[in-house]
Amino acid sequence: MEPTGLINAATRNALNGVERPTSAGNLQRIIVNMERWRWMPENLGAFYVWDSVPEQMTSVHEGEKVLLSEKIVVGKSSSPTPIFSADMQFIIFHPSWGVPPGIKSQELGPALRSAGGGWFFSSGASSVLRAYNLRVSRGGHAVDPDSINWSSVDIHSFDFQQPPGPTNVLGIVKFRFPNKHDVYMHDTPERNLFGGAIRAFSHGCMRVQNPIKLAEVLLARDKGFSAEQVQEYVRRGGEIKLTNPIPVHITYFTAVVDDAGKLHYRPDIYALDGRVASKLEGQTVNIATASVDKSDAPKPEATPTGEAPAKAKSRSKQKAASSQGFNPFSAIFGN
Numbered sequence: 001m002e003p004t005g006l007i008n009a010a011t012r013n014a015l016n017g018v019e020r021p022t023s024a025g026n027l028q029r030i031i032v033n034m035e036r037w038r039w040m041p042e043n044l045g046a047f048y049v050w051d052s053v054p055e056q057m058t059s060v061h062e063g064e065k066v067l068l069s070e071k072i073v074v075g076k077s078s079s080p081t082p083i084f085s086a087d088m089q090f091i092i093f094h095p096s097w098g099v100p101p102g103i104k105s106q107e108l109g110p111a112l113r114s115a116g117g118g119w120f121f122s123s124g125a126s127s128v129l130r131a132y133n134l135r136v137s138r139g140g141h142a143v144d145p146d147s148i149n150w151s152s153v154d155i156h157s158f159d160f161q162q163p164p165g166p167t168n169v170l171g172i173v174k175f176r177f178p179n180k181h182d183v184y185m186h187d188t189p190e191r192n193l194f195g196g197a198i199r200a201f202s203h204g205c206m207r208v209q210n211p212i213k214l215a216e217v218l219l220a221r222d223k224g225f226s227a228e229q230v231q232e233y234v235r236r237g238g239e240i241k242l243t244n245p246i247p248v249h250i251t252y253f254t255a256v257v258d259d260a261g262k263l264h265y266r267p268d269i270y271a272l273d274g275r276v277a278s279k280l281e282g283q284t285v286n287i288a289t290a291s292v293d294k295s296d297a298p299k300p301e302a303t304p305t306g307e308a309p310a311k312a313k314s315r316s317k318q319k320a321a322s323s324q325g326f327n328p329f330s331a332i333f334g335n
Contacts, residue, residue: 025287025288026255026265028273028277028285028287029254029255029265029268029273029277029287030255030263031277031280032254032255032273032276032277032280032287033253033254033255033256035276035280036251036252036253036276039083040085040249040251041085041247041249044061044247044249045246045247046062046063047060047061047062047221047246047247048060048061048246048247048248048249049061049088049185049218049246049247049248049249050249050251051072051081051185051206051248051249051250051251052251052252052253052266053074053075053080053081053083053250053251053252053269053270054252054253054254054266054267054268054269055266056071056072056073056074056198056199056200056269057069057070057071057072058070058071058072058185058206058208058214060214060217060218062221067217068213068214068217070208070209070210070213070214071194071199071208071209072185072199072206072207072208072209073188073193073194073199073200073201073202073206073207074199074200074202074206074269075200075202075203075204075205076200076201076202076203077200077269077270077271079102079202079203079204080204080270081183081202081204081205081206081250082181082183082204082250083250083251083252084179084181084250085247085248085249085250086177086178086179086247086248087177087245087246087247087248088175088176088177088218088242088245088246088247088248089176089177089178089241089242089245090174090175090176090239090240090241090242091173091174091175091176091215091218091219091239091240091242092173092174092175092176092238092239092240093172093173093215093233093234093236093237093238093239093240094164094168094172094173094237094238095164095168095170095173095174095186096161096162096163096164096168096170097161097162097168097169097170098159098160098161098162099134099159099160099161099162100182100203101156102203103203104155104156104158104160105155105156108128108155108160109150109155111128112124112125112128112145112150112155113150113151115127115128124146125145125146125148125150126144126145126146128145129145129160132162132167133162133163133165133167133168134160134161134162135160135161135162135163136158136159136160137158137159137161138157138158138159143158164237166189167189168189169188169189170186170187170188171186171187171188171189171207171211172187172211172212172234173186173187173211173212173215173234174186174187175208175211175214175215175218175248177245177248181204183204183205183206184205184206185205185206185207185208185211185214185248186205186206186207186208186211187207187208187211187212188207188208190207191209193207194209198267198269200269206250212230212231212234215230215233216230218242218246219240221246222242222243222244222246223240223242223243252270252272253266254266254267254268254273268287273287274286274287
């Protein structure tokens with residue numbers, strides 16, 4: 001357990017022996033993880049990226065060598081990071097961000113409706129979008145958000161884009177491996193999220209603690225780029241199509257063996273072990289796992305501009321409402 005200085009639910013459960021794994025449970029967990037290995041590609045690739053969701057870590061592998069290991073933020077339990085393999089094809093510097101369908105319906109839509117809705121009721125809709133530098137279009141044509149009755153339209157028929165910039169939720173660089181889940185790896189302006197032991201805050205995408213270093217390692221291998229050449233892209237932006245797509249394996253192993261042959265257990269942050277064991281056994285199997293207590297988790301920024309709380313409170317009620325309803329920079333709503 002990470003030292004927090006707090007007596008919280010996880011501390012109490014540990015002291016009381018609540019949900020302490022048993023030998024039988026650990027055996028089930030090993031079997032579950034052996035089954036997960038059967039789902040993996042037989043050939044991982046000579047050079048590949050390994051994203052471990054339970055560890056909330058990413059690593060770059062060349063054969064048996066680990067070239068880089070970095071912390072990542074993964075999806076929260078209500079929007080878990082999916083488990084799959086895909087080929088990275090693009091590295092994009094200073095990307096735009098398109099609001100995904102889930103955030104449109106769950107956060108942005110309610111914020112637009114509660115802000116006034118449009119149709120000349122108020123300028124609340126434009127203030128919501130302006131607060132987060134979002135631009136709205138429909139069918140490729142820009143629209144006036146205050147001319148739309150957001151209570152009666154299908155928000156999914158509109159596109160919302162956030163251009164590159166210091167507050168863009170994707171940060172400086174995005175690693176794209178096209179997939180049906182529409183998830184990827186990217187930078188983030190919320191550096192505080194990497195401080196906790198549990199880093200499950202996103203809508204499914206993986207935020208990388210040191211994305212520039214990751215880009216340097218990948219582009220050195222694929223393009224022969226130097227660190228200086230990568231920094232040039234950091235300065236001016238641009239999209240790089242990889243010559244040789246790099247396999248990315250997003251995995252969920254809660255029992256792993258290190259090079260010395262020692263077995264280690266990882267937190268089952270999505271409580272999936274019991275579900276897999278139940279499918280294997282054909283009956284309900286409960287596998288105890290350590291409680292995930294987020295009381296010591298890093299808190300999201302109060303406002304997108306990082307204003308002090310006292311100053312933020314002086315904002316108008318309308319803008320405060322929009323901030324609470326939809327904040328793409330926060331740990332709660334970020335992609």
